[in-house]
Amino acid sequence: MKRDVHFILNGKPVTFSVEPRTTLLRALREYGVTSVKRGCEEGECGTCTVVIDDLAQKSCMVLALEAEGKSVLTVEGLVGPKGELHPIQQAFVDEGAIQCGFCTPGMIMSAYAFLRKTPDPTEEEIRVALAGNLCRCTGYIPIFRAVHKAAAVMRELGHIPGRAR
Amino acid sequence: MLAFEMERPRSLASAAEILEKHGSQAMVKAGGTDVLVWMRKHAVHPEVLVDLSEIPELKGISFYPHRGIKIGALATVNETAENEDVKRCYPALRDACLSHSDVLIRNKATVLGNICASVPSGDLIPAFAVHEAVLHVFGPGGERDIFFSDFITGPRKNSLMPGEIVVSATLPFPGERSAGCYLKLARRNALDLAQVGVACLAVDGEAGRTYRIACGAVAPRPVRATGAEKILEGVTAPGDDLLDRAGKAAAEASNPITDVRASREYRLSMVDELTKRAVALCAERLQGGRAS
Numbered sequence: 001m002k003r004d005v006h007f008i009l010n011g012k013p014v015t016f017s018v019e020p021r022t023t024l025l026r027a028l029r030e031y032g033v034t035s036v037k038r039g040c041e042e043g044e045c046g047t048c049t050v051v052i053d054d055l056a057q058k059s060c061m062v063l064a065l066e067a068e069g070k071s072v073l074t075v076e077g078l079v080g081p082k083g084e085l086h087p088i089q090q091a092f093v094d095e096g097a098i099q100c101g102f103c104t105p106g107m108i109m110s111a112y113a114f115l116r117k118t119p120d121p122t123e124e125e126i127r128v129a130l131a132g133n134l135c136r137c138t139g140y141i142p143i144f145r146a147v148h149k150a151a152a153v154m155r156e157l158g159h160i161p162g163r164a165r
Numbered sequence: 166m167l168a169f170e171m172e173r174p175r176s177l178a179s180a181a182e183i184l185e186k187h188g189s190q191a192m193v194k195a196g197g198t199d200v201l202v203w204m205r206k207h208a209v210h211p212e213v214l215v216d217l218s219e220i221p222e223l224k225g226i227s228f229y230p231h232r233g234i235k236i237g238a239l240a241t242v243n244e245t246a247e248n249e250d251v252k253r254c255y256p257a258l259r260d261a262c263l264s265h266s267d268v269l270i271r272n273k274a275t276v277l278g279n280i281c282a283s284v285p286s287g288d289l290i291p292a293f294a295v296h297e298a299v300l301h302v303f304g305p306g307g308e309r310d311i312f313f314s315d316f317i318t319g320p321r322k323n324s325l326m327p328g329e330i331v332v333s334a335t336l337p338f339p340g341e342r343s344a345g346c347y348l349k350l351a352r353r354n355a356l357d358l359a360q361v362g363v364a365c366l367a368v369d370g371e372a373g374r375t376y377r378i379a380c381g382a383v384a385p386r387p388v389r390a391t392g393a394e395k396i397l398e399g400v401t402a403p404g405d406d407l408l409d410r411a412g413k414a415a416a417e418a419s420n421p422i423t424d425v426r427a428s429r430e431y432r433l434s435m436v437d438e439l440t441k442r443a444v445a446l447c448a449e450r451l452q453g454g455r456a457s
Contacts, residue, residue, distance in 0.1 A: 021168055042202045043198055046269060056269050057273050060201075065173070132270060
């Protein structure tokens, strides 16, 4: 039986009608948030990563009903009002950290939650932070470079990490 | 995933009532990172899923000086790894937390969920064994405590009775001068189950140095390598010969299977090696004069 779940999606209150077995991943996609990709659906690949109340989580491992009262952020929420890219997104473009693009939204959300907590990360810290996101194209190196660059840009901009723009 | 109903009780009492009402058709979940996968693979099919994540009594981690640390059923693996008291006094537990899955799953998975899943390769299990944890359980028969050594009875089996919920676990204070570690061998660093995991805790008490060693993923139940512990007792700087004997003793206490992750022979050989390394590491840390 379907039930209503109320939460904040990218800064706006939403109500979804879902079955208890519906994962947050499937609910988001059904409601048109298709940046959240469906990969393994068993918590391995990380392509469905979203940020829930400041913590990066794999949305296939969250039941939609569990989102009740929480704040959920996806890459759609990182984009500015005039379509301007977030520094992390821009860095991914600039560094060629994208090939097929399937892992990219998850990578960016993981990087976003990580850089909020760790504005000046080491290479090792970046690698650990992204260990839960698999990429089969890039070999990861351009991705690490992009996160380094985004961190620098965000520090320089005095960007307040954590403010969903 | 097959359809099910979900209950999200707001108190322990109401969770217990729901469990009593639905009996074996109900299943509890905390983080859900195991339960959701099992349901998806049709390994379990509860009609009612009881989500414990809104129960305030199950939240948090508290440290009581000289007594120990109490980890609530909803404390996530990351929350535990980042806890200052865990960093200071429970390095084996912290190592185990950081070796578990990846940073994203650790934001959801709970420490006690890993224990209750009771899978032989569970990363938190050897750390709970060396710290001689006590689980606090609430159920139809009231409250009771279960010693961790009596908790896991086999692969995915534990001594919880129907309707019982693990509320929290206490890991006794190991002592001011102690050192610990958890060494995990897996095919890759993130998101892999342990082929072998060894936890060691060395304590300088009034009666001299004692060691506690536990091995994971090498038997149906968690293994305490008591033979190895006896060999090392009282020795503050174990030499190669003693480490060799301790490693062999730990391997003798193990009874691993061959599976896709490793063969029995390889696991036995690695129990030996990791035990040596874990003991040497703890001894070295205490030698340096600093705890943990």
